[in-house]
Structures are given as structure tokens and as C-alpha cells.
């Protein structure tokens with residue numbers, strides 16, 4: 271039996287939106303003490319275990335997130351996205367994800383239904399394959415474990 275070379279199944283885009291660069295510093299009682307670097311390492315390790323590479327992008331700018339999704343069309347096997355607050359109001363991100371055409375998992379560190387009512391609605395969920403929330407940063411690993419089965 272030969273070892274499966276890492277990344278031979280393609281690349282998963284791991285996209286984090288506004289303020290997630292402040293994880294571990296901002297509102298730790300709500301979002302925990304892990305950092306964005308911890309998430310990106312967790313995602314990298316989870317993906318490698320399934321033969322995927324990851325491309326990690328974080329931006330505080332909606333247009334940069336849109337550009338990353340557009341660039342992933344035809345190049346990435348799947349997307350894991352935590353769009354932060356844009357989750358709740360960005361029709362543009364919803365439309366970009368709808369155009370991606372491959373599996374997308376929406377992740378939230380917190381259970382947004384326990385938070386303010388304005389966070390209870392996601393513009394993105396209707397165009398995502400799956401939604402994982404409330405599992406802390408482990409949600410990113412759960413998303414990748416799921417995608418390993420969902421990507422053909």
C-alpha cells in the first residue's frame with residue numbers, strides 16, 4: 271500500500287470574515303480564547319488527514335471575501351466560511367457562494383441562536399451544504415471532516 275500524498279484531493283478554501291483576526295482577544299467569553307492562527311492550524315491538520323490542502327483567507331473587507339470566493343471557482347474543491355457579521359446581512363456573499371457550485375459549509379464558533387436576535391438569521395445558510403455552529407473552533411474540523419465525505 272502506498273501513502274496518499276497530502277493535498278492530492280485538492281484545496282479547501284477556509285474563509286474568515288470581519289473581526290475574526292481578533293479572536294482570542296475580543297469577547298473571549300463569547301468566542302473563546304483560541305486565535306485565528308489556532309483555527310488555521312486546526313484546519314490545515316484536519317484537511318491533511320483527508321488528503322486536502324487548505325488556503326486560508328481572512329479579511330475585514332466584503333469585497334476581498336467576494337474576490338476569494340470568485341477565485342475559488344474552478345480551483346477549490348470546497349469552501350468553509352465563517353463570514354462573521356457579514357453572515358447576517360450580505361446578499362453579495364450569498365450570491366457568490368451560490369455561484370461557487372461546489373460544497374460550502376458555514377461555520378460559527380458560537381451558537382448564534384443564543385446571541386442577539388439580529389444574529390439569528392443567516393443570508394448564507396440557504397446556499398450552503400451544511401451549517402455548523404456552537405462547537406467552538408472544533409466546528410472548522412467538523413466541517414472539513416464532513417467535506418471529506420461530500421467532495422467526490
Ligand code: DHK
Nearest residue numbers: 289352354355378379380389
Ligand atoms: C462570529 C462573529 O464575528 C459574529 O459576527 C457572528 C460568529 C457569529 C461566530 O460565532 O463565529 O454573529
